[in-house]
Amino acid sequence: MGEPKLSRMKDKRWSLDGMTALVTGGTRGIGHAIVEELAEFGASIHVCSRKEEDINRCLEEWKNKGFNVTGSVCDVLHRHQRQTLMETVSSIFQGKLNILVNNAGIDISKQIIDNTADDISTVMATNFESAFHLTQLAHPLLKESGSGNIVFISSITGVKAIPLLSAYSASKGAMNQFTKNVALEWARDNIRANAVAPGPIWTPLLESVMVCFKI
Template sequence: MSKPDVKCRRLEGKVALVTAATAGIGLATAERLAQEGASVYICSRKQSNVDETVASLRSRGLQADGCACHVGSAEQRKQLVEACVRRYGGLDILVSNAAVNPGAGPLADTPPHVIDKILDINIKSAVLLVQEALPHLQKRPGASIVFISSVTAFNPPAPIAMYAISKTALLGLTKGLAAELGPQGIRVNCVAPGIVPTKFSAALVETPELAAQQAESTLLKRLGRPEEQAAAVAYLVSPDAAYVTGETLVVSGGMQSRL
């Protein structure tokens, strides 16, 4: 299916920082925000991937730049935010998309180092990135934060339950930050994608049989696409969602999504 023809320009004059944005949902999100008029700053762990993605976005007339960043590094998080603000003069939108899934298997058998890695990158780094960006977001009217969670957050499945539990934490982080930052006019929301064939869902769709089983679990009887998640993010950071905060928007084709 072809990509959507984006004609709306809801984000003119805005600056968006999107982490882990050289592939999958992160890349689709960066592209969509840029198509809607935002100046987009991206990151990934490898500079070569950033350079390639920036060149691709610019070749289509989109405003994009970026740098390498390991979100688990305090120094690199600081450098990321500073580079974005230095390049574009401010920051209006933060999309926290970076995550890891270093192991799959039963929760009861998950090694401590796998638990530590998941919690460090998927939760701790998300909080600390917000702390780094907040002084700049506070200067911009209508600033917005979006976390990328997962529909698996609502019912963590084997064999990626530990990863899914870290995504459950993002639902609470969204609520907590929304309550704190709402009086400052900063909105905080979350997108919970369904099963989208990316590296993070590889264990769930690694065979045609598994992919078909996952598609059957949706009401629409198909897997999701990165562009559909990006459209949800674009809505949440746009003026159209000016009265929406503390919410998790599930984009899963109708999969079960209740805690």
């Protein structure tokens, strides 16, 4: 087991000991890395994923590292599953949540003219509507914690046009604007909101995009 990150630091000002976090899509790619970073700083974390086998694999891995992580199945595309997820989180963390990371997302890479109504609905519901709804559901838990933080995992495509990613880009652009509204309206509840817009990072999602580009 590696040395805990905090033990290598000169002070404890970055400690997340006692903090709770929910990371959607936390078993792969960026989400997986976020979980490990939060756990290394002492946070207790709940993750969700569409696949139970992914959750079980990661929970075993994190247990061996000494991380305090729980998980449950949730396809954020579906409203009722999002509601069940937040009920689970509320129960595990006794009605308080310090950190919400809206990370789960999908992409359908097509020319604009080839996107179907189902394509657009699926991308917007998974990437943007789910983040909007989970943020709504998390509000009382974040407020109750006394120090709430929301992180939206956006993308550079939300501010820059890239071929074949029109629906994905639109969902991330909407997320960027929503982040501003959340930060404005919920500052009085001591809840902060920030969007992170990564460029290309080699994850399973990016790999699918590269296949479409034949790179």
